[in-house]
Amino acid sequence: MKLGFLVDLNLCMGCKGCEIACKVENEVPLSSWRLRVKYVDIGTFPETKRTFTPLRCNHCEDAPCERICPVSALHYMDNGIVNIDKERCIGCAGCVMACPYGAIYIDPETNTADKCTYCAHRVSSGLMPACVVACPVEANIFGDIEDPTSAISKYIMEHDVKVRKPEKGTHPKHYYAGGGDVNLNPLASVREEGHQLFNNITHLEHIGGH
Amino acid sequence: MVEHTIPATNAVVTLDVALPGIVWGWMITMNMWAKSIGTGVLFLGYYLSKRYSEDFAKLKLGTIVISLIFIHLFLLFTVLDLHQMFRFWHIFAYPHWTSAITVGAWIVSVLVGVLFVMAWAKLTNKDELFNKLFVIAIILAIPVTLYTAGIMSEATARELWQMPTEMVQMMLAATLTGSATLLLLGHGKLSDDAKRDLAVILGLSAFSAFLLYMGEYIFGNMKAEELQATLAYIQSGGEYASMFWLGQSIAYIVPVVLVLLSINSKSYGILPLASVSAIAGLWIVKHVWLIIPQLIPMS
Ligand code: SF4
Ligand code: SF4
Numbered sequence: 001m002k003l004g005f006l007v008d009l010n011l012c013m014g015c016k017g018c019e020i021a022c023k024v025e026n027e028v029p030l031s032s033w034r035l036r037v038k039y040v041d042i043g044t045f046p047e048t049k050r051t052f053t054p055l056r057c058n059h060c061e062d063a064p065c066e067r068i069c070p071v072s073a074l075h076y077m078d079n080g081i082v083n084i085d086k087e088r089c090i091g092c093a094g095c096v097m098a099c100p101y102g103a104i105y106i107d108p109e110t111n112t113a114d115k116c117t118y119c120a121h122r123v124s125s126g127l128m129p130a131c132v133v134a135c136p137v138e139a140n141i142f143g144d145i146e147d148p149t150s151a152i153s154k155y156i157m158e159h160d161v162k163v164r165k166p167e168k169g170t171h172p173k174h175y176y177a178g179g180g181d182v183n184l185n186p187l188a189s190v191r192e193e194g195h196q197l198f199n200n201i202t203h204l205e206h207i208g209g210h
Numbered sequence: 211m212v213e214h215t216i217p218a219t220n221a222v223v224t225l226d227v228a229l230p231g232i233v234w235g236w237m238i239t240m241n242m243w244a245k246s247i248g249t250g251v252l253f254l255g256y257y258l259s260k261r262y263s264e265d266f267a268k269l270k271l272g273t274i275v276i277s278l279i280f281i282h283l284f285l286l287f288t289v290l291d292l293h294q295m296f297r298f299w300h301i302f303a304y305p306h307w308t309s310a311i312t313v314g315a316w317i318v319s320v321l322v323g324v325l326f327v328m329a330w331a332k333l334t335n336k337d338e339l340f341n342k343l344f345v346i347a348i349i350l351a352i353p354v355t356l357y358t359a360g361i362m363s364e365a366t367a368r369e370l371w372q373m374p375t376e377m378v379q380m381m382l383a384a385t386l387t388g389s390a391t392l393l394l395l396g397h398g399k400l401s402d403d404a405k406r407d408l409a410v411i412l413g414l415s416a417f418s419a420f421l422l423y424m425g426e427y428i429f430g431n432m433k434a435e436e437l438q439a440t441l442a443y444i445q446s447g448g449e450y451a452s453m454f455w456l457g458q459s460i461a462y463i464v465p466v467v468l469v470l471l472s473i474n475s476k477s478y479g480i481l482p483l484a485s486v487s488a489i490a491g492l493w494i495v496k497h498v499w500l501i502i503p504q505l506i507p508m509s
Contacts, residue, residue, distance in 0.1 A: 033227060036226065037225075038223065038226040038509070039223070039224045039226065040221050040222065040224065041220075041221070041222050042219045042221045043219070050224070064364065064365070064366035064367070067308045067309065067364055068308075068309050068310070068364040069306055069309055070300075070305070070306055070309040070311035070312040071300040071301060071303075071304045071305070071306055071312075072306040088297075088300055088304060089294065089297075090293075090294045090295075090298060090301065091292050091293025091295075091297075092292055093233045093234060093291075094311055094361065094364070094365070096233045098365045098366050099366075099367055099508070100366050100367040100508060101367075101508055101509050102367075102507070102508030102509040103509065106233065106293050111293035111294050112293065112294060164509075168366055169366075170366065181212050182215075182219055182221045185212050186506075186507040187212050187213050187436065187439055187506070187507075188213065188215055188216065188219070189216065190216060190221065190222055191223045191226075191507060192223075
């Protein structure tokens with residue numbers, strides 16, 4: 001079994017339901033995100049368009065975060081999830097340096113690394129990840145990519161799907177349908193000061209300093 | 211490259227949070243800088259012990275003490291930088307051997323033990339034991355010098371930190387600061403021949419490291435788009451561009467010029483200046499190289 005995720009960007013309407021569901025389910029502290037929906041505006045007025053891209057850990061098959069972790073706090077589960085043991089993590093931030101997707105962060109409350117776990121705790125009880133349940137348009141499709149009859153496998157077969165930064169050799173298990181460079185490549189868009197919808201983001205101080 | 215599509219798409223991020231900012235900061239710079247000195251004095255001390263044994267006899271204890279101080283400084287900043295520093299022992303209790311961090315931590319622990327025994331052997335005049343341990347210390351100092359390059363290479367997200375360039379840079383940083391430190395330590399004690407040799411090593415290390423940085427500076431743009439975006443922080447002006455050139459000048463250009471002047475005139479009085487310049491400049495060079503890949507957005 002290898003669990004994977006697919007987001008159909010043609011369906012996503014940027015409501016951030018998944019983001020909020022994830023925050024609540026996993027008690028993700030202020031100023032940290034396991035999953036966030038990035039908005040990128042394209043075009044020139046009046047020909048403009050807003051794109052929405054949910055970004056989370058890709059549960060890479062060759063995960064650089066797992067490889068660099070000195071204490072195996074990051075580890076593979078049998079179902080393909082790259083999980084984290086926060087009790088073991090020493091907070092070296094090697095994984096933060098290694099993840100090519102910016103998917104992992106140091107939790108300011110526990111001072112340990114944290115990231116999306118595909119809701120491993122829910123999956124082990126036979127539930128869907130919280131973000132999948134919350135999505136009003138069923139843009140998030142989750143399942144076993146080794147089972148050709150699963151919804152995600154069928155979706156992959158029927159659509160042109162992409163992964164983020166395939167050149168990194170990480171073999172992500174998170175796919176996007178309907179995505180292009182603008183959605184998936186952070187260098188294909190600019191980040192301008194003052195052009196964020198929300199500019200005053202509260203950042204928590206890490207306990208103990210840096 | 212993909213950023214060249216921006217004028218066509220006019221793509222602007224309008225809602226996202228820049229994650230995660232600079233995570234490895236000045237403490238990691240201190241780590242790399244102090245380690246270069248800690249292992250560098252061992253390499254150059256060993257060279258002196260083979261070629262100028264009488265000169266080295268005067269620096270024996272000093273070399274080991276400096277190595278111990280700087281390796282402990284390196285360890286101190288490594289541990290201080292951990293967000294959970296009191297769990298440091300997990301590296302020994304739950305080692306994960308694919309991680310260069312683990313491999314390095316174990317080897318450096320053995321090296322520290324060997325250095326303490328060497329200091330004891332020197333103090334109790336056990337020369338034979340000292341010399342035997344010196345060989346072991348050198349063998350261990352090689353991976354200790356290089357493993358940070360392994361960590362940087364395992365940091366897949368940062369295109370700038372590549373093997374084998376980083377590995378060579380780590381070794382050059384060690385020979386640069388090692389020769390500089392011994393020139394300072396042995397200023398009034400070393401023979402002119404020993405000083406000249408150390409000066410040549412200092413100059414060659416500085417020149418080679420400078421060439422590698424320039425190679426990356428000029429040709430890096432032609433490799434990967436992430437590398438191009440990273441190098442823009444030192445090519446398009448601004449704080450890091452100034453720091454980059456300041457570091458290159460102080461760490462490499464000034465020492466090379468001073469070493470050339472000194473060797474040509476056979477007068478070694480200016481070598482301490484070249485040494486201080488190299489040691490101070492290396493900190494800046496390492497810092498810029500550490501920070502700039504952390505400035506580009508990853509997602
Ligand atoms: S996306 Fe990043 S955090 Fe997730 S498995 Fe891959 S490397 Fe690790
Ligand atoms: S911060 Fe924690 S999870 Fe990340 S590499 Fe270090 S020990 Fe592993």
